[in-house]
Amino acid sequence: MFGHLKAKDFVNLIEGIGHPAARHHSHLESCARCRATWKAVESLHAQVSSLNNDIPEPEWEQFRSSVRDRLLSRSIQRETAVRRWTGWAIRPAMAWALSFLFVAGLTVLTVVWNGSKAVRQSNSSETPVIEPVSETTIEAGPERGLFDELMQLGDDEQQQLRQMLETSQKGSRQQ
């Protein structure tokens, strides 16, 4: 009617867990092979559980202190390893050497910078001086000077100038 029992069905039957189905029990009654397996495995299950009491116990206080000691020694080892890599920076000799190198480097840099500055100054003294251009010439130009002069003329002079301009314009038209 049904197939043979599966591995987990046997375990459920032996341990009485997961509410083994009634069909499993009825199968066991009808199937000699599964019944034989079930009986054998059930007795082995009981034998394995009988081995439970054979374990000798250690001294727990000592066990705990050993764990504590090992944790402590490992943390010390870790710190030592870290110091091995970073410790050089805080050793006095290394600190002195680093300070000396720093000061020497700073001195060399200052000397080089001052030297290049002096060279730049000597070069700049040899270059020709360019005359500054007058501001009025740049800003106003020649037309503005003529206009100013015209504005300063008297009425008679302005009249004469106008007549001269008109005669010259007429002459140019006739030509």
Place this chain on the structure above:
Amino acid sequence: MERTLAASMPMAARSQDPDIDLVERYFAGETKAFDEIMIRYERQIYRVCYRFVENREDAMDLAQDVFVKAFEHLPTFRRESSLKTWLYRIAINHCLNHVKKHSQEFVEVTEYTGSIRSSVQAEMEHQEQRQRFRKLVKQLPPKQKAILELRINEDLSYEEIARISGRSISTIKASVFFALEKLRKLIKDPTV
């Protein structure tokens, strides 16, 4: 033991998971928390280790390794599983690695204890049968053996074993059955 620990805890802490509370107290630098974690789990972890090596000294060394590892990696404990499951997982993995490394030595030890057993044989027939049976259990594949012992002798639920080993409950049940089947075959023919 767990009852004693629970009684010593403050009322506020009892509401949450006592293991998580212990871990937090340990991180806060409370030295008593270390002892409480140890007291709570030392026996269970030692017993698991003993089942792999069947020797008091080696089991003690293994169990100490497990706790050292656990306390060193406690900051990585993500609290997704219980502390118990986490510790068991470390223990099982550590023991499996140990067995893998020292598999040759185990053969030698087994042979040695076998010769001792022959001298004890006359004294207690029943005792000898148990020893012989234990020897057969020892011949099981390490993972299968671990699952069998965790279930039958350490009385862990299938859910817990599934969480420890990262397998399904059905697989764990099948492992228990196949371990027992293998034992049956070994009894018939120890050379299998």
